[in-house]
Amino acid sequence: MTEPHYLTRRTLLAAGAAAALPATVVHAQNAAWPSKGRTVRFIVPFVPGGTSDIVGRAVTHELTRILGTTVMVDNKAGGGGIPAMLETARAPADGYTLIQGHVGSLAVNPFIYNNPGYDVNKDFVPVTLFVKVPSLFVAHPSVPANNLQELVEYSKKNPTELNYASAGNASAGHLAMEYLKLTTGLKATHIPYRGTGPALNDLMAGRIQLFSAGTPALGTHIKKGTLRGIATGTKARLPSLPQMPTVAESGYPGFESVQWYGMLAPAGTPPDVVKRLQLACAAALKSPAVAERFAHEDAVPGGETPEQFAAFIASEQKRWKDIVAKAGIRAD
Structure with a gap:
């Protein structure tokens, strides 16, 4: 993945014109999913009101419109995100239970918890990166x-x-x-x-x-x-x-720290469902409502393929493993 750059409000809003095309592609794939009237549950491992919740709700609001079915945010806070990750890992791999991952749960927890009960790289399928937030x-x-x-x-x-x-x-x-x-x-x-x-x-x-x-x-x-x-x-x-x-x-050249958030599904979720989710998320991120909000907050939207998101997670794990060791970060 190329190094992110902070886009202008005009650039992001212009991208909204392209949102209809991914949405069309989304509807053309796997008509059996999601079933009409069945709710898609999107777990956010933090309480309402924080950045993760704000990001999750902005994207899922547009996903509801694009997918034609309710995508509901379910806040499951506590335990460094481990209970929420465990619940998702154990859920049926059918596209109806998803989770919002972030730098902590995906790139740091593997190095500060001896046995969280799940393997980030084996028990989940990356769908797409939502956004990078300063x-x-x-x-x-x-x-x-x-x-x-x-x-x-x-x-x-x-x-x-x-x-x-x-x-x-x-x-x-x-x-x-x-x-x-x-x-x-x-x-x-x-x-x-x-x-x-x-x-x-x-x-x-x-x-x-x-x-x-x-x-x-x-x-x-x-x-x-x-x-x-x-x-x-x-x-x-x-x-x-x-x-x-x-x-x-x-006075500290080279320092850089951004927050990032994305969607994951339980391992074994059908590839066509994962692809449809990724395309739907890409369309949501390009919608005028989300693009304008993220531009206002100097956030860089994602929407890339599952493979690109997986590669990004791997690069972040490599970076944070070193920082965790040097800083002595631990599960307090």
Whole structure:
């Protein structure tokens, strides 16, 4: 897969004109699936309100239209996503139970859990990548630091003063913060929550000092000034938040951290069903509603083939295996 680049709003909206063609192809394949009136269950392994939930609901809303049957989001939070992954792995491989995978569940869990009860690479079939979302690093306004360098210096002088929240163990925010700590020497203690919503509530109340999440969850708060934007994990500054420097330009060249989300099915799901799902997702991602939303949040849409998504997961596993070992990331 080629290196992602941040597309303009105009480019993404123009792509919406092509959405009808994949949808037509979708309807032409495997007319027996999905059965009329039968609901497709899409498991999201986090509570409502976070980036993963926002992404999942945006895509499934369009899938319902494209497939002509209800695609229902089922939030199954907790346990680092392991219970949700286990439930999906054990479900019938018929295309009616799917799951949203992300960097934690697919690229990190295999290296921090000794025996989660499933094999990411054998018990699931990659369908397609949904989106890559910029990682943002923010602080409560009470923290006496206006930028990343000041934050790192403050944390080293006060190594027990800063706590950072995450949506749970091996969540994208947990991984991004640990990667930042490894790179910069930042001192902060991890406090896992059961989702972005509860973590964000405590951050806003000042009970937690630091947090990392995607643009869908944090962009508005940064623009309003209710949270202080410290840095982005992207290679270049974001069009929606031009005032926020990147980690790389803050003195740590080469740093890059993005969140990503995609669809998987249980191993053994018929290839024609997997292909139809991939084409439907590609059409959903090109629809004006989804394209406009993702462009507004500086997110890079996917939609590639199952083979390309599988190759991307493999590359991420290789990268994060090294980071996990160096940072000592573990299941708290």
